Amino acid sequence: MAKCLGKPVITRRGGTFVDTLRPKDSSKAREGTISAYCGLAAFPWHSDGAVDPHPPRYVLLRAEEVTAASARTEVLDLTRLDNGHFLRRHRRLTCVVDTERGSYIGAFLSQQGDKVRAKWDPLRMQPLGKTANAFMQEISNAAPHLSYAWAVDDLLIVDNWRCLHRRTAAISADSRTLQRIAVKDS
Numbered sequence: 001m002a003k004c005l006g007k008p009v010i011t012r013r014g015g016t017f018v019d020t021l022r023p024k025d026s027s028k029a030r031e032g033t034i035s036a037y038c039g040l041a042a043f044p045w046h047s048d049g050a051v052d053p054h055p056p057r058y059v060l061l062r063a064e065e066v067t068a069a070s071a072r073t074e075v076l077d078l079t080r081l082d083n084g085h086f087l088r089r090h091r092r093l094t095c096v097v098d099t100e101r102g103s104y105i106g107a108f109l110s111q112q113g114d115k116v117r118a119k120w121d122p123l124r125m126q127p128l129g130k131t132a133n134a135f136m137q138e139i140s141n142a143a144p145h146l147s148y149a150w151a152v153d154d155l156l157i158v159d160n161w162r163c164l165h166r167r168t169a170a171i172s173a174d175s176r177t178l179q180r181i182a183v184k185d186s
């Protein structure tokens with residue numbers, strides 16, 4: 001399925017084409033990851049591979065193990081936020097993007113043909129300018145368009161340019177296992 005959508009890519013250092021995601025206590029998570037920062041608490045809205053100048057087009061998530069208490073995965077469609085005014089208001093926003101090899105100034109939003117290509121990672125992107133605070137406030141207050149309760153073998157394909165995603169708080173570590181594959185436009 002992933003190969004039909006594009007070219008699978010590795011989105012994090014030391015990662016693999018198929019990542020295994022399990023809620024983890026911060027002390028057990030890899031340094032610099034959202035998991036290390038949030039532990040079992042809810043994740044903030046983000047796109048995967050946001051520090052990459054060309055983030056993956058789609059993220060495929062599949063549930064391998066699920067319990068009744070499993071965290072949900074939530075999706076925010078940026079094109080629908082405030083009836084599209086959110087993207088219009090912040091179309092020129094630039095951010096300092098921190099990568100392992102240094103920082104660069106990158107756009108929150110760029111257009112690829114007729115497609116919206118947004119990227120956002122609150123841990124690694126620092127918005128600049130007068131609208132920075134409003135931007136962060138609006139994102140952190142945004143309600144999900146989808147709040148997905150997993151069943152084993154479900155597959156969720158997230159448009160990683162148009163949407164942000166996050167995880168709700170996990171009640172216990174290792175309470176569910178997701179597999180993730182990120183693909184770039186081929």
Ligand SMILES: O=C(O)CCC(=O)C(=O)O
Pocket residue numbers: 021034043048072073074165166167168178
């Ligand atoms: O566990 C989830 O539902 C999503 C986790 C996630 O977004 C990530 O690890 O990048």
Ligand SMILES: [Fe+2]
Pocket residue numbers: 046047048165
């Ligand atoms: Fe993610």
